[in-house]
Amino acid sequence: MTPQNPYLAIERGAPGHIGWRIHYFDEIDSTQEAARELAASGADQGTLVIAERQTAGRGRMGRTWHSPSGVNLYTTIILRPPIPLADVPRMSLVAGVAAAEALEREAPGIVALKWPNDVWLRGRKAGGIIAEAVTDARQNLDCVLLGIGININLAADDIPVELRDKATSMRIATGHACDRIAIADSLFNLLDSRYMETVTRGFDAVRPAWERFSALTGRRIAIVDGDRRQTGVVKGIDATGALLLDIGDRVERIVAGEVSVEGAYE
Numbered sequence: 001m002t003p004q005n006p007y008l009a010i011e012r013g014a015p016g017h018i019g020w021r022i023h024y025f026d027e028i029d030s031t032q033e034a035a036r037e038l039a040a041s042g043a044d045q046g047t048l049v050i051a052e053r054q055t056a057g058r059g060r061m062g063r064t065w066h067s068p069s070g071v072n073l074y075t076t077i078i079l080r081p082p083i084p085l086a087d088v089p090r091m092s093l094v095a096g097v098a099a100a101e102a103l104e105r106e107a108p109g110i111v112a113l114k115w116p117n118d119v120w121l122r123g124r125k126a127g128g129i130i131a132e133a134v135t136d137a138r139q140n141l142d143c144v145l146l147g148i149g150i151n152i153n154l155a156a157d158d159i160p161v162e163l164r165d166k167a168t169s170m171r172i173a174t175g176h177a178c179d180r181i182a183i184a185d186s187l188f189n190l191l192d193s194r195y196m197e198t199v200t201r202g203f204d205a206v207r208p209a210w211e212r213f214s215a216l217t218g219r220r221i222a223i224v225d226g227d228r229r230q231t232g233v234v235k236g237i238d239a240t241g242a243l244l245l246d247i248g249d250r251v252e253r254i255v256a257g258e259v260s261v262e263g264a265y266e
């Protein structure tokens with residue numbers, strides 16, 4: 001039997017707008033794969049997939065995304081932006097802004113973004129974003145599968161032991177349970193606005209909002225990309241979303257890598 005879709009109530013707008021159509025699954029391997037199939041069969045921009053549980057949730061860099069049932073938000077949004085393939089990573093920064101703005105409504109003052117695409121609450125990771133590009137036969141961008149995972153009502157005991165000092169949820173950080181549907185509703189609305197803003201005016205229009213949440217600006221960090229490791233003080237991000245790192249004698253533009261922060265965040 002197909003489960004009742006509790007997110008039906010927040011479907012809105014015309015095709016093309018984020019959340020105009022919501023496909024809901026009780027259990028799935030990964031919302032990224034369901035969205036990939038929908039996109040291949042011509043689904044309009046703004047179509048999204050939500051699952052209660054993922055059996056093979058994917059994170060960045062080949063990691064798995066812990067996806068227990070009934071407590072969090074796991075969603076993938078199909079976007080068809082008129083941008084070159086190289087600009088796709090910016091979409092995850094735009095989603096980060098919308099996620100931070102949505103969480104801030106429920107948890108003011110404790111939300112931050114860690115470049116490139118982690119959402120933090122009180123200095124621990126509560127959400128992650130992945131932007132996967134789908135290309136056509138000529139290697140042009142066909143669509144972006146924008147995956148967002150947010151720990152909402154995950155209890156501390158349900159965090160895998162190896163992540164306990166790094167991960168959190170809205171419930172843990174605020175001390176109370178939160179309404180997943182209301183958070184999803186805010187997220188999709190805010191993302192629709194921020195995405196349209198980016199498509200019409202460019203990423204630079206959204207950059208100040210990203211900077212407002214930046215957890216790293218002014219902090220000394222280390223960044224590792226393959227076998228290259230650099231340390232420096234973060235100056236912010238540029239108009240393309242690259243991290244600006246002051247390494248002493250100059251400012252480097254960093255486009256990829258895994259960041260670790262020196263010293264405690266709080």
Ligand code: BTN
Binds near residue numbers: 054058147
């Ligand atoms: C990260 O590593 O921080 C990115 C995590 C992205 C997780 C989300 S959950 C919904 C969507 N489906 C997946 O399999 N992954 C993304």
